Amino acid sequence: MVHATIRHRKTKNRDVPLSGLFNGEKEENTVNNNTSPEAVRRLKDSEEESGGTQGSLKPAPTPRTKIPVGQGLQRKSSTSSKEYEKKSNGYSEEHEDEYDGHNGDSDSLSSCLTEPDPTSLKTSSSTGSLHSGYTLSGSMMSLFSSGDFGVVEVRGRIQFSLVYDSQREELQVKVCRCEDIASARKERSDPYVKTYLLPDKSSHSKKKTAVKKKTLNPVYDQTLRYKVRIGELRSRTLNLSVWHAEPLGRNVFLGEVEVSLGLWDWTCTMPLWQNLQPRVLLNPESISSRGTILLSIKFIPDGYEGGGLPLTGELHIWLREAQGLLGHKGGAIDSFVRSYILPDASRQSGQKTRVVKRSISPTYNHTMVYDGFHSSDVREACAELTVWQREGLKPHILGGIRLSCGTGQSYGEDVSWMDSTEDEIAVWNSMIENPNRWVDATLSIRTNLAPRST
Known part of the structure; x- marks a missing residue:
């Protein structure tokens, strides 16, 4: 009777939603059951990644394919490396499990990103x-x-x-x-x-x-x-x-x-x-920021490499990693990054990284290449990078960055997405002033991106 009463009171006082409870069970099984296929796979991935992703990451070369997009821009290629995660050991028993029911149910940029x-x-x-x-x-x-x-x-x-x-x-x-x-x-x-x-x-x-x-x-x-x-x-x-x-x-x-x-x-x-x-x-x-993103960016003007190459200007964005991602429920999350070169927000302009699972500091090591630029286009364009959390079948946006000159205008028209911060503007201007050189940046993943129509 005593044991039954204790079990009943513990169950009654655990204020955990069903989704959090099932997620917790999965996580516990992954950590404790060393003979499961999932554990074997994760251990194998961890051993493979530990040697290649520490230290300096390098974007891997890939075949180039051209896809025409708006404003003369073209998407060329994207690459990614294997996931790199580090996990710390900890205890896993307690009565006061504290999970919040907050869940951002929207994948629309215009509806998710509001001014705090x-x-x-x-x-x-x-x-x-x-x-x-x-x-x-x-x-x-x-x-x-x-x-x-x-x-x-x-x-x-x-x-x-x-x-x-x-x-x-x-x-x-x-x-x-x-x-x-x-x-x-x-x-x-x-x-x-x-x-x-x-x-x-x-x-x-x-x-x-x-x-x-x-x-x-x-x-x-x-x-x-x-x-x-x-x-x-x-x-x-x-x-x-x-x-x-x-x-x-x-x-x-x-x-x-x-x-x-x-x-x-x-x-x-x-x-x-x-x-x-x-x-x-x-x-x-x-919450004005949900973590930081580490990236490198460079612009290669047309003909800069000699011999008339490249034929048009190229923008290279190397997404290295994110740190301290703050998910909607806390803990490790499944995340990915989407990129667009505005004013073109079509599917052909959009690219995304692979999903990195169960990490608050994921390593993406993903390179996005856009061509079709003229020198004048760079000051009118904006590179928008948004970080997403995947929960089930529906992703939820965490925040993002916008790299541009921050003038509020594009090709003479007022646009809401030219809202870059001082740090973002400094990175973009440094890229323009140093052609064919990587510009390294660590930027805050902000939540106050001005909404734009998609």
């Missing part, structure tokens, strides 16, 4: 910053959370230190202690500390300390380790939350701290104190 409310982009008591260029109101974890976090008034502080071991490619989070935390049950708490390396909220990202019984000043002195490349740290947010462990019910939230690793001073290795903060709900509409 400027009033929501302010700093509050619990700040999670995905990138160093801006801050968000509320906790980034709240995007994926559900449940009542206001049962106990948050107080106290936590001491921790961060060290990155470059030889092991390992982030070491040492949780030292907490002081004067809130009491969850009759002047006592059984606290433990849980961490996530956001935006990944999968079981691979979740780490936990031991539970300390009947204390408001627990001492842990435990180190939680994450396998992560140093290039990804600037797009990650470390979430440390303190919980009271409830054996026969839902665990009680006692406070949290979020650290933007892009802003962290890595020369400081000594333990620091930070006050615990309440979880403040974050409106998904206030």
Whole structure:
């Protein structure tokens, strides 16, 4: 009877939608069942990719095919390499599964990309910053959370230190202690500390300390380790939350701290104190960026290579990778990138990468080549790259970038898609001023692209 009651209460308190539950089962089976065909395939892919995608990536040469498109532009070829993923080990048991029901149900660029409310982009008591260029109101974890976090008034502080071991490619989070935390049950708490390396909220990202019984000043002195490349740290947010462990019910939230690793001073290795903060709900509409995209771009004018070649100007876009993709539900996602050379938004102008599965930092290594350019066309055109999350049969847009001169006009007409940011304009102008040279760029995947008719 006791065991049946415990199982019933655990099931009753798990606030997880069916889609998230089934996705979780699939993920757990993939990790734990080493004899399954899917596990064998992933292991084989990982072994093949580990030797070829680290370090400097190179776009592979492919046969060229010409497809006429609008404004004299032609699509020539696209190439891609195998998927490269790195996953960190983590714990996978807990009562307070926190998944949000938010789901962006639209694949239309004009309907998905809306201007965020400027009033929501302010700093509050619990700040999670995905990138160093801006801050968000509320906790980034709240995007994926559900449940009542206001049962106990948050107080106290936590001491921790961060060290990155470059030889092991390992982030070491040492949780030292907490002081004067809130009491969850009759002047006592059984606290433990849980961490996530956001935006990944999968079981691979979740780490936990031991539970300390009947204390408001627990001492842990435990180190939680994450396998992560140093290039990804600037797009990650470390979430440390303190919980009271409830054996026969839902665990009680006692406070949290979020650290933007892009802003962290890595020369400081000594333990620091930070006050615990309440979880403040974050409106998904206030997200101004959902990660970063790394690419290289170059323009080859007609006849630049000698001998009258190329016959027309060529635009090369080498999509290397994305980092810190923030999906609609958190955790690793299946993603791909679409490209268009505006003003031509037809299918013939559109290209896309392959789908990279279960990664928040996917490697695409995909080259897109467009020809049919004249020198005057480059200042009138715009390269639009959008990142998509695939869920089932319907993809959902996360955001994108637009590379152009940002004049607001194309061939003398006002257009909404000439809305490039200063960084995007700088990349495009650098490409024009340095013909036949690769221009490297790391740009924010923004959500406020002006809608355009397709």
